[in-house]
Amino acid sequence: MNDNLPPFFDDSAIEETVITAEVIERESSTTDTAGIERSDDLNRALRATIARLERELSAMKAQVETRDRRLRSYETLLARQTEELNRERQQLQRALAEVESYREVERLQKRSLLALSEELAATREQFARLERECTLLQEESNEKTQRAIVAEKEIEELLSRLQRQQRYALQYKAALDQCLGKAAERVSPTDLAIVPKNTSIEPWKDPEAENLTPAAGDEGADGDDIDELLAEFERIESLAPSYRKTADWPSPIISPYTPKYTSTRVDLPTFLKNRPEKSE
Numbered sequence: 001m002n003d004n005l006p007p008f009f010d011d012s013a014i015e016e017t018v019i020t021a022e023v024i025e026r027e028s029s030t031t032d033t034a035g036i037e038r039s040d041d042l043n044r045a046l047r048a049t050i051a052r053l054e055r056e057l058s059a060m061k062a063q064v065e066t067r068d069r070r071l072r073s074y075e076t077l078l079a080r081q082t083e084e085l086n087r088e089r090q091q092l093q094r095a096l097a098e099v100e101s102y103r104e105v106e107r108l109q110k111r112s113l114l115a116l117s118e119e120l121a122a123t124r125e126q127f128a129r130l131e132r133e134c135t136l137l138q139e140e141s142n143e144k145t146q147r148a149i150v151a152e153k154e155i156e157e158l159l160s161r162l163q164r165q166q167r168y169a170l171q172y173k174a175a176l177d178q179c180l181g182k183a184a185e186r187v188s189p190t191d192l193a194i195v196p197k198n199t200s201i202e203p204w205k206d207p208e209a210e211n212l213t214p215a216a217g218d219e220g221a222d223g224d225d226i227d228e229l230l231a232e233f234e235r236i237e238s239l240a241p242s243y244r245k246t247a248d249w250p251s252p253i254i255s256p257y258t259p260k261y262t263s264t265r266v267d268l269p270t271f272l273k274n275r276p277e278k279s280e
């Protein structure tokens with residue numbers, strides 16, 4: 001409120017002033033003329049005071065009405081601001097609840113991220129271990145493949161050597177059969193009759209047979225060589241299937257060698273290489 005405004009006067013104070021003026025007028029009527037004049041002056045002064053007080057009262061009423069209007073407007077504004085404040089409080093509470101929910105979601109995401117990071121680290125370790133195992137397996141497979149290649153080359157070489165030895169044996173057998181046939185043709189029944197039964201048969205001497213018959217050392221060397229080739233071939237052939245199973249490349253399969261024998265087994269004669277030398 002404004003402190004410079006005149007003091008507030010109500011209707012009771014005005015009525016008391018009017019009564020006092022009337023009493024003064026009655027008292028003054030009994031006095032002399034000077035008193036009357038003095039009473040008139042007082043009356044005029046009182047009336048002026050009353051008029052002034054009435055003006056001040058009107059001004060005060062106007063101020064009170066203005067203050068009431070302002071107060072009502074202030075109350076309306078305060079109610080509006082209070083409503084807005086309540087609404088903002090509700091919004092703030094909702095915002096705080098959302099922030100709390102976001103914080104909870106963030107904590108959950110952090111835990112999930114930590115778990116995923118641990119799982120990723122474990123997966124990387126497992127992947128590295130698998131890579132190392134794969135590298136070792138690849139190296140082992142390459143080694144086995146190389147061994148299989150070497151073994152197959154050895155098998156091919158042994159097969160070629162065995163086939164060559166078989167050809168040599170067949171040629172030797174054919175020459176031996178030819179030599180034996182020629183020797184049987186040269187022996188006549190008369191010569192057989194004159195030979196005593198208790199005497200040993202003297203081996204004959206044929207230049208062609210000597211040329212066709214191999215020496216004792218060569219025949220033994222060929223037989224030993226064939227035995228060694230067969231033993232080596234059987235050893236490598238027993239190892240070859242394991243190499244073929246582990247090898248991861250399409251290599252040609254070599255059929256295992258199966259020795260074939262003729263229907264009639266031929267025993268080579270021993271008298272040719274064990275015969276005694278003839279004296280000249």
